[in-house]
Amino acid sequence: MPALPGRTLVLVDRSGSMFCSRLSDRSELTRADAAAIFGTALALRAADVDLVEFGTSSKEVPLREGESVLKVLGRFGDLGGTDTTGAVRRHYRRHDRVLIVTDEQYAFSHHGDPTAQVPADVPVYTWNLAGYRAGHGPSGKANRHTFGGLSDAAFRMVPLLEAARDADWPWVY
Numbered sequence: 001m002p003a004l005p006g007r008t009l010v011l012v013d014r015s016g017s018m019f020c021s022r023l024s025d026r027s028e029l030t031r032a033d034a035a036a037i038f039g040t041a042l043a044l045r046a047a048d049v050d051l052v053e054f055g056t057s058s059k060e061v062p063l064r065e066g067e068s069v070l071k072v073l074g075r076f077g078d079l080g081g082t083d084t085t086g087a088v089r090r091h092y093r094r095h096d097r098v099l100i101v102t103d104e105q106y107a108f109s110h111h112g113d114p115t116a117q118v119p120a121d122v123p124v125y126t127w128n129l130a131g132y133r134a135g136h137g138p139s140g141k142a143n144r145h146t147f148g149g150l151s152d153a154a155f156r157m158v159p160l161l162e163a164a165r166d167a168d169w170p171w172v173y
Contacts, residue, residue, distance in 0.1 A: 002159045004046040006096035012039035013102035015055040015082040023129065023150065031129045035101040036076045038127070038150060040069045042099060042158075050095070054087035055079025084114040084136055097123045097158065101150075103130035115144050125158055 018032035027034075036053070043051040043063060051061045053076050061075050082105060092098060098118050104126070114136050115124045123143040126136070129150055139146035145161060147154055 008046040009095040056081040058087035
């Protein structure tokens with residue numbers, strides 16, 4: 001699990017669609033719980049973090065230093081529909097990066113693309129746990145990155161991409 005420097009916003013999708021399917025055919029874990037576990041694990045390793053669950057509404061999930069991931073998991077709920085854009089608009093406060101763990105089953109918002117709520121020089125990383133046809137924003141350019149699925153390799157993507165952007169050597173981390 002990488003340690004993330006600076007300020008990080010972690011958004012975990014807790015909309016209804018995240019509870020409808022398991023993460024994979026070989027797992028009993030729902031996408032909602034997988035997203036919460038992954039988001040919490042990343043948040044617990046970040047220097048300065050805001051962990052947020054979102055659906056129709058959104059709210060911060062409190063963390064205490066040294067707390068276990070499973071203990072924090074019990075603080076997440078089922079938040080109905082999906083308003084990713086509203087969650088980004090409400091909780092983004094000059095963070096150095098934004099991480100979104102979702103199925104990207106995105107209900108259109110009158111505010112538009114969720115990633116457009118973040119300045120272009122700030123990276124937004126999205127993990128899509130389901131692979132719906134249309135994503136919620138662009139990927140592969142302008143500091144916007146979307147990854148399909150979730151594996152232990154996913155944990156290393158943020159430091160690797162940021163090291164490449166900053167021209168650091170990957171073994172510095």
